[in-house]
Amino acid sequence: MNSDNRGGRNRSEQNRAGGGPAGQRRGGQDRAGQDRAGQGRGGPQRRGGAGQGGRRGPGKPVRDEARNAAYDLMRAVDERDAYANLLMPTLLRQRKIGGRDAALATELAYGTLRGLGTYDEIIAMCSDRPPEEVDPPLLDAIRLGVHQLLRTRIPAHAAVSATIDLVRLRVGSGPSRYANAVLRKVATRTMEEWLPIVAPPREDDPVGNLAVSYSHPAWIVAALRDALGGDVEETAALLAADNDRPRVALVARPGRCSLDELVAAGAEPAAYSPYGAYLREGDPGAIQAIGEARAAVQDEASQLVALALTRVPLEGDARWLDMCAGPGGKAGLLDAVATQRGARLLGADVQYHRARLAWQATAEAKIVVADGTEPAWRPGAFDRVMLDAPCTGLGALRRRPEARWRRDPRSIPELTALQRRLLGVALDAVRPGGVVAYVTCSPHLAETRAVVGDLTGDGRAEILDAREYLPEVPGLGDGPYAQFWPHRHGTDAMFLALLRRR
């Protein structure tokens, strides 16, 4: 791809397998036990009023646009693997839903998708059949109701009656009786009262407890806990951070946009990245510098791992490679820094449309569609190589509300094999004395330390202390790697290893 048209390039494209909610283990509670009758242990029944509000008369159900949109989004996620954060804006625009209704629809859909692991455990306690035996359209409507009851300030009677109307309109009046019965039982307790009932005690089963309490698949909880050195309380803080919507992080590409320009557009300077800023509100696409690809939306850790690669001192520094460049977040920043230094970036991605996005994100770089495992370049041709490897993405779960239920632990052997092959090629691509950054947006030990350990065991490369190149960032771990965390840094959980070729 050449650099014609680059400035004004069109930038508009910007199974619950593996222990998903239906498959998660509950903590030794008897589903058929006393809770079904609404007599379980727990505190006062502060939500008792919902029972009254939940009984709908025979009148016509009311169509609520926000709840219908939230419901349709959940069905699209379930039925056709839609990405919630991509589909929601389209859905709202098509239906001309704006303002508070749009905010409500988004909160209900995203909150329910995130929380449904916990909600299914509660539904199981309040139903005569397990969630996996409930018709998925009905189950999604009930989950939306549970979210409103237990995680929003919507009055219980309104949450129940709106859900029953939704079920009557979208599923049928027969199922609405079942939904009503379940929701009335759910409404008898607050979330704080439900959790000790549905989650196993943390002392007996820390992973099971955290999985239910923070609505994550158990295998992900175990992997994150291992990456945090077994610290259960810190794992809880991480899972809580995963349940928060991330702030919108921006990067001002150096030499093309100043931080002041982003601040003038309403952003606040970031804590660590010298080029980073956070947008508290508003549409980042409306910022002129972003429309012109001089700035971009980019996680702060993603900026910092790219900057760390540029900070390692080198003698002779002209040729840089980004082996997995699409959609171009890191390539956009590397290209800007390379241009300032008189170096030249080559970006590659195996997928055409992602290579095209990298091309749109850069101004001077050459971008090619190429499979990194079959290199289109000579060995030893580069001074700096970025390998931002394909991975499970366990460090970016907060970005997509449904992502945690889509990840599959069975993908790990295949991914780690690819990561090893790509890292081998990266080490071949860099000249002796040159440096490789191995990056994943996953902290999973099999994708991070294990891969680097295997590829450096033969002494081919020296592992640098990556933290030394990020002196402004505390809490990156014991080294020699740098590990970012959402709960510590407010960023994705990015992993960085810096390797100098011997």
Ligand SMILES: C[S@@+](CC[C@H](N)C(=O)[O-])C[C@H]1O[C@@H](n2cnc3c(N)ncnc32)[C@H](O)[C@@H]1O
């Ligand atoms: C984690 S993403 C890279 C993100 C990118 N560096 C950024 O900052 O925007 C991984 C990329 O690797 C690409 N990829 C996967 N297998 C590849 C291969 N064998 N060769 C080159 N690229 C590959 C994917 O298409 C994907 O775009």
